[in-house]
Amino acid sequence: GGPANDGDNTAGDSNSRFEVAKDVSLSGSPTFDAMVKRDKVIIGVKEDQPNLGYRDAATGERTGFDVEIATWIAASLGFGADQIEFKAIPSVSRESAIVNGDIDYYVGTYSITDARKEQVDFAGPYFITGQGLLVAADNDTIKSEKDLKGMRVCSATGSTPIQNIKDNFPDTKTVEFDTYSQCVEALTDGQVDAVTTDAAILIGYAAQDPDNLTVVGEPFTVEKYGVGLAKGDAVLRAHINDLFTNGNDTWTQIYDDTLGQSGTKVQQPEVDAS
Amino acid sequence: MASRGYRVGMTDSESAPGAAQLNAFETTSNPILADIGKPLVVVSGVEKFYGEFHALKNINLTVTKGEVVVVIGPSGSGKSTLCRTINRLETISAGEILIDGKKLPEEGKALATLRADVGMVFQSFNLFAHKSILENVALGPVKVRKRQRADAEMAARMLLDRVGVGEQADKMPAQLSGGQQQRVAIARALAMKPKVMLFDEPTSALDPEMINEVLDVMVELAAEGMTMIVVTHEMGFARRAADRVVFMAEGEIIEEAEPEAFFTNPQSDRAKDFLSKLLTN
Amino acid sequence: MASRGYRVGMTDSESAPGAAQLNAFETTSNPILADIGKPLVVVSGVEKFYGEFHALKNINLTVTKGEVVVVIGPSGSGKSTLCRTINRLETISAGEILIDGKKLPEEGKALATLRADVGMVFQSFNLFAHKSILENVALGPVKVRKRQRADAEMAARMLLDRVGVGEQADKMPAQLSGGQQQRVAIARALAMKPKVMLFDEPTSALDPEMINEVLDVMVELAAEGMTMIVVTHEMGFARRAADRVVFMAEGEIIEEAEPEAFFTNPQSDRAKDFLSKLLTN
């Protein structure tokens, strides 16, 4: 990794809930071999998405649904919380971080798409959501995606939602930053009219600043979140898929502790083993 | 550092501010001889400091109309500094300088006007590199003296002819030899019809064969009655054209004398030493 | 542009490549006088073009051991160019140059070795600005002659003493006066124990008071039997030290003669003209 990685280990006891597997062996997985060799797992996450992948700058604590999922996977591979190094990777460099081997796997609102499958493999999906809109609380004009004409819409560079806007809402002006938090800042500063991305992410933000931000409309696409892996590591992929499939109620517990606090009920999706 | 009121040297005459408003030098005719002998440049009690360094020490010097004064002295003795204070390219720390009876103005239009009356020729020629020879000479008359361009250029061509570079009028400075450039610089100064001309080592940047072509012009100018202050190492010129030689060392005027007297019988040890170094070969 | 085979001037003797391998000049003793008179530098049929410009035209010149040849001529006549072709700082377009019987190598180690045998003193001194005086003089012996540093520095100090700047050995070049720098440059060349010394206007960048201190060193060197080719405008030096004066104009050797004969009775019009320009003042 780079010399200045920001890899604080997750603090707090929320992780102790996952039982760390012993004597795991995944023969034929180069990624796993690398983890074992360095006795540490490096996980790519987001750190600016409240309730999904978030890191409190003051305390260093990482919280959120994705972080929990990532920790769960690590535990299943035999790595305890103290053997995890989290690395914040913005959307735009997810593929290169995986391809370069900077990280072992990536858990961070990573939608499974065919274009990305050219470069990386996905385990999962482990969550299904859809594209939504975040606007200022006092915004009366934008009620759903149908009102986007002529509006300035912000999303992360290289993300699926921004591509969707460009392809299907051609009259909309797009603004791109490499993290969603910058988009949310731009929204509060009035530089853009709406932020679009997966509703799950937007809900996280709205919950942080309910006086100024609100999520409008119904999700208008389907996004399946997967775990990003190095292309060709079928063994690791199968292992994670098994974990998701046979995890009993772990998934539900994770959800209830994080995103579920917003009140929305969601079922764990079926993994796509193909 | 006020002037302390005593004098060194022999020219102790205080300036007699005159009404002489005529140009001392007309390029086409000889100077008005009537004014000869009136003080034109009067330097009195001048001190100059560069920070701590005392570059000019109580300098007193009077140059009368039509006089040719040669200033010599070792390197660093303040010759250039003296020369440059006379048209205020350097300010002075104390003392007074009068040109044609008027105190050297401190700034603005008055200073510019005075400078136009004091021609200056530099060691390194300093022709305006981006203007042709003709433009170099005509620039002052047009911009400062407000003459018609056509007139000024005509006059400039005549001056260039006179100093022997008429052929080169349309070239750029860099295309001329050093000797030619220096003659243009003289023409440029003359074009302003100055009352006095200052020369600061005008030949020391020149190749030996070119020295004489410049000195010849200067000798001729002296013969025509131009008032001149010349810093130079050319003893031949001093002998042929100077009315007086001023010897400086370490910021002071050590000795003043007629050229023959000075060269054959210097009074001070420093002058003797300096001359012996110069003349052995 | 092959050499056309005819000669101008008086030294027509073809080089007789000699076995003289002794250094013509030992810094501590007088030169071996036995070799005196053998041709040391033979320039024959040399042509030099700068693009279209014909800078040297069929130059033929032989300098024998112990001889002092002064080259004079107007600016741009090719004096420096000739000087510089002799140690191949300039390449030649045609003709041949022999040093001590050997053809001037074209490149590489052989050329470097030859250059070490030909001392050169430049108008602008060209001391290595980042090295002390002592290092300037010792550099060549250590790096080229592969002598021990201690030995080389000892020898360097002796040479510096000889040219009168022994006190300055540990200063940097910029701290010295021009005259002192030029004497160091001479010492630097001598430190290589050269067979012949080239001087390209060694005094023309100097203040007048310093010219003599350099010329004195050169006169002494000449008296000790060093073979020298000197481009200079110092007629005094030519008279006192030269065995022969070579007059160049427009890239050609116009005239060669003994100094007295040349100065009192030049043959060509161009030499007459040139001398008259130099000597009038």
Place this chain on the structure above:
Amino acid sequence: MDTLLNNFDLFTEGFKNTLILFSFSAIIALVLGGVVGAFRVSPVTSMRAVGTFYVNTIRNTPLTLIMFFCAFGYPKLQLPEISYMNLAIIALSVYTATYVAETLRSGINTVPLGQAEAARAIGLPFGQTMTLIILPQAFRAVIPPMMSVFIALLKNTTVAAGFSVMEAGAVKNYLSERGEPAIVGLLWVALVFILLVGVLAFLQRKLENMWKVAR
């Protein structure tokens, strides 16, 4: 080649914006830099101090940080709204102006002291000394280094890619959304920049030869 042809819209859009950024920033930087440069050589102490402070702080701040401040900091100040493109132009201009100012200043310094003295000695007042003698010569000396400043500006426009301006530097992001290999797009972008810089460098040499003051 396919990458280029299939996504020609992206490349043209990207380079169009690059050129917009470049030309507006160049003009503003020239004006602003001229003012700062004049401050830097002014005889008035406080003007010199202001000029020096501006140059020293901005020159020692990464362009990326200046853009960061413009794109994210400025909107927080509740001043009139400015688009990201214009904010990028402001950042580039503010940054480049310091180099313009320094280039002008050293251009003036290349004019030998004697030129101003000779002008004064024939009685030209300050204004004419500047306009007739110093500036025309400084102007010629300034052209080559000024072109270098503009070449650098051209390359620096790519930094705006990180701040929501769709210019050449951002083409790669759009390409990877379309599933194109990054390297091919990036190499094309690099190639176009090399060509553009080549054109500017050629112009620089042309102007240099045309304007050179022989001394």
Place this chain on the structure above:
Amino acid sequence: MTSLLFDAPGPRAKRLNVLLNVVVLALVLVALVFVLWQFYQTGQFESRKWSIFTYPLVQQSLLRATVATLQAFAVGAVLSLVLGLLLAIGRMSAHPWVRLPCMWVVELFRATPLLILMMILYYGLPPLGFTFITPFIAVVTALTVYNGAVLAEVFRAGVESLPSGQSEAGYAIGLRKSQVLSLVLMPQAIRAMLPVIIAQLVVILKDSALGFIVTYQELLYEAKRLGTQVQFGSPIIPAAIVVGIIYVGLCLILSGVSTWLERRLRRSPSSLVHKTTQDISQVQL
């Protein structure tokens, strides 16, 4: 510097100067008050926005980011100097098969935007199998090749700025070409170009901030992260100010070293103080 353009001031000029001084100071004051007022009004001085810097973890991460910036700078600077020296020597070679490739390398890398170089390294190469490229390697490599090319030109200009007499004097005492270059020319060229070289080092330090675009977690990256912390009121401006101060401080230290060196060299007569240094300095931003 000013003596060139302006006559020594007389009494009237001095009065005018005083007046202008007053006017300029007043204008600066007004501008300053306006900016501070605007900051104040929009809550930029609220303690909530600044309190984030009181947490040890935040301070540590700022420190770590500073170290990351300095690391990229230090490694990039050393490698650029080495590469620059090699390329400069190559470009001055007499052999065309050395000179031409060096020339092309220099010209190509100088013409490519640094950001594009970084992107090529970090986003372009890994899919082709160069998987060892970390953000650090990408940043340092890009800084090295770009600034190496620029420095090569600086060294060359330094050598060319030397009076031709220096090399001629070297040849005249029998030094070989390589000896002339290493003993006479390069030492002087480096001295002569020292201000430009250090200015280029400042550029390397500044350009390391581009690293955030390839996720190298240096100072600017940190500023962005801290600036979007909602629970501290999104202290973007405070973060930019803090990081800006760190950058300006680091660059000023470097520039200070340069001025100090320059002054030392000027005082010691060992250097030719070349007036031309500034003219030949290729401005690189």
